[in-house]
Amino acid sequence: MTSGNDGDTPAGNLRDTLLSLAAKGYAPSMPARKGSTSDLSIDEALVLHSVGWEPVELVCGAAAFSIPAGIWTWNQGEVVAASAAYAGAMGRAASALQAECRAVGGHGVVGVRVDVAVERHLVNAVMVGSAVAPSGGARPPALPFVSDLSGRDFALLRLGGWDPVGLAFGASFVNAPRRSAAVAIRQSSQNVELTNYTEALYAARESAMERMQSVAGQLGGQGVVGVRVSEGPLPFARHVLRFAAWGTVVKASGRPDQLGPVSVVVPLDDAKLAFDAASLRGR
Amino acid sequence: MSDPNLPVDLPRDAGKRLAELKKLFTSDLSVNEFLLVKQAGFHPLGLVMGSSIYHTGIQTRKWSKSQELTKLTEAMYNARELAMTRMEEEAEQLDADGIVGVRLDVNYYEWGSDAAEFIAVGTAVKAESGVSHRNKLGKPFTSDLSGQDFWTLMQTGHVPQGLVMGTCVYHIAHRGLGQTLGSVGQNVELPNFTQALYEARELAMTRMQEEAERLGATGIVGVRLEEKSHQWGSHTIEFLSIGTAVGDTGASLTLPQPTAVISLDN
Amino acid sequence: MVDPGGLTEPDGAVSPDGYQGDVPPEASERLSSSAWSSGLSVNDFAACAQMGIRPVALVQGFCVLGWSWYGAGSPYLYRPAYGGAMGGAWGGMGGFRGGIPGTAGGGFGAPFSGGYQGGGYGGQGAAGGSYGRSRWGSTITSYSCPHSYVGMDHRSFGENFEQRWVSDAWQNGFDTAFSRMMQEAAAAGAHGVIAVVDRVSHLIDSSIREFHVYGTAVVVQGAPRPPAIWSTYLAGQRLAKLIEAGFMPASVVASLASVRVWAVCVTQALMAGGYQTGGWSAPSGEITQVSDAQMQARRLVRDRVKSSLRGDTLHGAALGVSWSDVGEGDYQVDAVLRGTRVRRVRDADPLPAPKLTLRLS
Incomplete structure (x- = not known):
């Protein structure tokens, strides 16, 4: 929230509100129901509320896939078994998340944090987020959506006439090409492009993105937003490079764009995020 | 040849630099902070600092006894106090009302074992209205508030009085072999440890609060609790609590009511 | 869990060494001082001032526990004298001083029940199945070997079990530190505690774990004392928004x-890269037992917190999970969930449509 004089918010009498609540001993306004949990920040909860959605439950999905022994020796090309294990773990985790969301009556999961650990013999994918549903109590869909967008992004997306569909992901693991000793020696004293490296890395990135796109296509999306890419050598096999990309698949909802005009503000804060979910617990 | 106007405590170079500050100001405030300090009715005068290199020796400790190491506590406290006082003296020289954005650091150098430099740096400010904002002791106030925090605090009808701190260097007893073996495989409370930590932190906080009371402050905001072993080994820990003491001016809250916005920034 | 509603104010009885309940004399002295202290930032302070919430004191509580994982946590090293040993431990746990509200007392579960539980079913362990009791803790799911041949060192049975002694010790440490903080808050005459910070750290060495909980005790100006002191991780503007909502x-x-x-043969083999075990090779693919454990730890902690909500809502949950491979296919997952239990005290106002802004910075 920022300060301004033009606001006609009921916050003006928060002091009185609090006093009247205290006088009633903070008695609940409705009979106790089944408790619910959510990891949304108050900002996210409020902004979801403003578009008519409420959090239902904290949900998770996890999957561990094995990587066969012996595949980390320095070969050529892609480490197919590792790519397959990665895809398997992500896919299973996402569907476990979906299943849990369905079980608690959610329409979808927002703010999913994707946590994938690749170990020598193991890919461990974990997804945690908050299941949400519209306040009206409509029937949940057979396949809830999964999205790594924050509650705020979800609300904005819906206002803009788009719906999240699911999570798309793709990964590829490739061996760095070997150079012959002669080539290595020759190149060590030259400033030249190492074309074989360029090609290998280029191809690996392309195939990771290509896999992500094909998942997005299967989900029936029109696009992927907020794609995140992680890449780098594996700590236990430095010659293998990992490329992974994931993002939220979206499609047009057919509702009109309800976003109003944007007003420009000049903040006098020094670089702070307006929505900072991690800092919500304490400070 | 010493400048008669300069406190004996300060080096001559400082006097020269401070004299130049009568003409221009220096500050480590960001533009945002600078503008907000101006909004609050203050003008920055200059960067002020104080430093003290202190030999913080070692005190004999009983291996199996938890106790405060009073000599070390005093050393740590005095060293910071010296640095702060020198910074305040620089601010006095500038005829400042107070200092904002104070940072208090401890540096260890390779050339001196057990010697540590305590340094305090901040921006001296003065009220444009000419009304004195000095604290009850007639000294410039000090605070670790940023420019934004300074402005906000003034809007709540409070003024900073001084950076207050309390410290306690505590030795936590080693466990005897018998005790260690006795609790293998048991996750049980170690009451002696709990008690020692409790006492150490409470002592630090009480001392901080006593400082605030000496300044006639109504309260302390932004208290931080820090723990450091410095160079004394893992069983000797300094517990430092530090915060800005504030006084109530009796003025009413002048903050505007907030408005709900969705920021489109990342 | 500590029931803050069950916390009573210190009865005023002061023991000969100056303790009021668990609150040591140093603290009592500090809390009675005229100036208040607070861990609130200036922004939080300003937001609280706007709501009529005034800080009264920084309050804190500690509990230092001797901490061990039973020799790397291996069930093979674990002594079946679990009930007895822990019973003794809890006896010693009688508390730092006066005892711990709501947490002291009894062990949990039957000691060594002998033999393995459950006939086991291959592969797919249905999560949320019956919680039997085994010698190691609470069995969540069990797994049996799909092979017909069983050699001497072939693990024909595996299970995922909850290490209740770990979670109970953790809970005890946290609740004790928390309830001590609340005792300080009660001594300071607080209505609530905001901006709570909890730290669980290794102190001195890894065998000692310190639980430190602190926050700023506040009063709502002009309001009567609430039936129970409330507490929250939130402060300032976020607290204002919560109340607003x-x-x-x-x-x-x-x-x-x-x-x-506790890995069954297939899990053991897959965790080691699918080597042959007892003449049988495991197919590459999902390691169901580990997938299950990852889900189970999170579900368990969520459901445990949920069971303490009493119809309220958990807001701003933070779920932290660590896992480690402890050899021979054995694996451990620890999940910590924290958040603020909130209660709906009035109907939410329809929120004014937020304005979109773009910062020029």
Whole structure:
């Protein structure tokens, strides 16, 4: 929230509100129901509320896939078994998340944090987020959506006439090409492009993105937003490079764009995020 | 040849630099902070600092006894106090009302074992209205508030009085072999440890609060609790609590009511 | 969990060494001083001032526990004298001083029940199945070997079990520190505690774990004392928004769940890269037992917290999970969930449509 004089918010009498609540001993306004949990920040909860959605439950999905022994020796090309294990773990985790969301009556999961650990013999994918549903109590869909967008992004997306569909992901693991000793020696004293490296890395990135796109296509999306890419050598096999990309698949909802005009503000804060979910617990 | 106007405590170079500050100001405030300090009715005068290199020796400790190491506590406290006082003296020289954005650091150098430099740096400010904002002791106030925090605090009808701190260097007893073996495989409370930590932190906080009371402050905001072993080994820990003491001016809250916005920034 | 509603104010009885309940004399002295202290930032302070919330004191509580994982946590090293040993431990746990509200007392579960539980079913362990009791803790799911040949060192049975002694010790440490903080708050005459910070750290060495909980005790100016002191991780503007949205914080809640994988042959083989075991090779693919454990730890901690909500809502949950491979295919997952239990105290106002802004910075 920022300060301004033009606001006609009921916050003006928060002091009185609090006093009247205290006088009633903070008695609940409705009979106790089944408790619910959510990891949304108050900002996210409020902004979801403003578009008519409420959090239902904290949900998770996890999957561990094995990587066969012996595949980390320095070969050529892609480490197919590792790519397959990665895809398997992500896919299973996402569907476990979906299943849990369905079980608690959610329409979808927002703010999913994707946590994938690749170990020598193991890919461990974990997804945690908050299941949400519209306040009206409509029937949940057979396949809830999964999205790594924050509650705020979800609300904005819906206002803009788009719906999240699911999570798309793709990964590829490739061996760095070997150079012959002669080539290595020759190149060590030259400033030249190492074309074989360029090609290998280029191809690996392309195939990771290509896999992500094909998942997005299967989900029936029109696009992927907020794609995140992680890449780098594996700590236990430095010659293998990992490329992974994931993002939220979206499609047009057919509702009109309800976003109003944007007003420009000049903040006098020094670089702070307006929505900072991690800092919500304490400070 | 010493400048008669300069406190004996300060080096001559400082006097020269401070004299130049009568003409221009220096500050480590960001533009945002600078503008907000101006909004609050203050003008920055200059960067002020104080430093003290202190030999913080070692005190004999009983291996199996938890106790405060009073000599070390005093050393740590005095060293910071010296640095702060020198910074305040620089601010006095500038005829400042107070200092904002104070940072208090401890540096260890390779050339001196057990010697540590305590340094305090901040921006001296003065009220444009000419009304004195000095604290009850007639000294410039000090605070670790940023420019934004300074402005906000003034809007709540409070003024900073001084950076207050309390410290306690505590030795936590080693466990005897018998005790260690006795609790293998048991996750049980170690009451002696709990008690020692409790006492150490409470002592630090009480001392901080006593400082605030000496300044006639109504309260302390932004208290931080820090723990450091410095160079004394893992069983000797300094517990430092530090915060800005504030006084109530009796003025009413002048903050505007907030408005709900969705920021489109990342 | 500590029930903050069950916390009573110190009865005023002062022991000969100056303790009031668990609150040591140094603290009592500090809390009675005229100046208040607070861990609030200036922004939080300003937001609280706007709501008529005034800080009264920084309050804190500690509990230092001797901490061990039973020799790397291996069930093979674990002594079956679990009930007895822990019973003794809890006896010693009688508390730092006066005892711990709501947490002291009894062990949990039957000691060594002998033999393995459950006939086991291959592969797919249905999560949320019956919680039997085995010698190691609470069995969540069990797994049996799909092979017909069983050699001497072939693990024909595996299970995921909850390490209740870990979670109970953690809970005890946290709740004790928390309730001590609340005792300080009661001594300071607080209505609530905001901006709570909890730290669980290794102190001095890894065998000692310190639980430190602190926060700023506040009063709502002009309001009567609430029936129970409330507490929250939130402060300032975020607290204002929560109240604005029709919620009132009730209490800080935190729990840990620790799930241990005792690997069946297939899991053991897959965790080691699918080598041959007893003449049988495991197919590459999902390691169901580990997937299950990852889900179970999170579900357990969520459901444990949920069971303490009493119909309220958990807001701003933070789920932290660590896992480690403890050899021979064995695996451990620890999940910590913390957040603020909030209660709806009035209907949410329809929120004014937020304005979109773009910062020029």
